[in-house]
Amino acid sequence: MSAVIRTTGLSAGYGGSAVLHKLDLEVGAGEVVSLLGPNGAGKTTTLLAISGILPPLAGKVEVLGEPVSASEPHVNARRGLAHVPEDRALFFSLTVRENIRLGQRSGGPSFEQLMEYFPALANRVSQRSGLLSGGEQQMLALARALAGGPRALMIDEMSLGLAPVIVENLLPVVRRIAREQAVGVLLVEQHVHLALGISDRGYVLRQGELIAEGTAAELQESRQLLEAGYLGELAV
Ligand SMILES: Nc1ncnc2c1ncn2[C@@H]1O[C@H](COP(=O)(O)OP(=O)(O)O)[C@@H](O)[C@H]1O
Ligand SMILES: [Mg+2]
Missing domain, CATH: 3.40.50.300 (P-loop containing nucleotide triphosphate hydrolases)
Structure with a gap:
């Protein structure tokens, strides 16, 4: 292994x-x-x-x-190596899309691919992350970490x-x-x-x-x- x-x-x-x-x-x-x-x-x-x-x-x-x-x-x-800490470390004043963009790097999955993993976020791409539910914030933290292609x-x-x-x-x-x-x-x-x-x-x-x-x-x-x-x- x-x-x-x-x-x-x-x-x-x-x-x-x-x-x-x-x-x-x-x-x-x-x-x-x-x-x-x-x-x-x-x-x-x-x-x-x-x-x-x-x-x-x-x-x-x-x-x-x-x-x-x-x-x-x-x-x-x-x-x-990606690390999603306990407090999720999101930028609450930024939107879902902006938070994910901050994590994106070449070689990582596309925005559309990430939305496929977390369909609940797909309807909220323009919403500020501070307004999301706890579950949606966690999805966003995961999506942002994945966006870098770890x-x-x-x-x-x-x-x-x-x-x-x-x-x-x-x-x-x-x-x-x-x-x-x-x-x-x-x-x-x-x-x-x-x-x-x-x-x-x-x-x-x-x-x-x-x-x-x-x-x-x-x-x-x-x-x-x-x-x-x-x-x-x-x-x-
Ligand atoms: N910043 C810190 N300063 C001093 N002790 C700490 C600090 N953070 C955690 N600890 C202590 O280290 C031990 C392990 O903590 P931690 O790794 O946070 O445990 P877990 O994540 O399993 O709940 C605990 O006894 C905790 O009190
Ligand atoms: Mg802990």
Whole structure:
């Protein structure tokens, strides 16, 4: 498998103290990989370290086979790494079309192709993004990230603040995008079972330690996780 994202012994944290410990993680082209764990487990920290925003305290990160150096998130973006943060980072005063244009690069999917993934946006192209519903804003954040034609896509808490039915509709689109655009997706998600339902594999963090990894089917059935009451701490 050719990895689009790989961490080896990655430790990261804040003010010099690690909250993520020695993580080995891999995402292949066209794969959807869930990164799961309760609040404070270190999921967002992992994504920040992969994107180069947060310098690793130990270990290394590779994106598209190249080492990531800290403080150079723009270099990773150029290489083909897209990051949809928790707050979605949209320009609320700009329209749907303008937000997407900001993400577009040559070689990426066309505007029409993006609208096909998110038909709800197609009727709103001239609307300011601040006026969209939460679900539509999330679609726009995904569409803008895809507009750059990424090879790797990290999505942090896509479903935050969204009704479960919206999440159920959006996750299969993520799966379809991974397949059709050959993008490796690293998905941080509180809806564990829904996320595993569209994932190939997953990793489970707790207090910065990797406590389980495996295929989505293995994790869905993991007695170890169920007995620890672990999955019960999360929305299903
Ligand atoms: N900017 C920060 N400064 C100090 N500690 C932080 C900061 N951001 C997160 N943390 C701590 O790091 C740990 C992991 O946080 P985070 O990666 O955001 O977890 P998750 O995304 O899994 O909820 C938590 O204990 C959190 O309190
Ligand atoms: Mg987080």
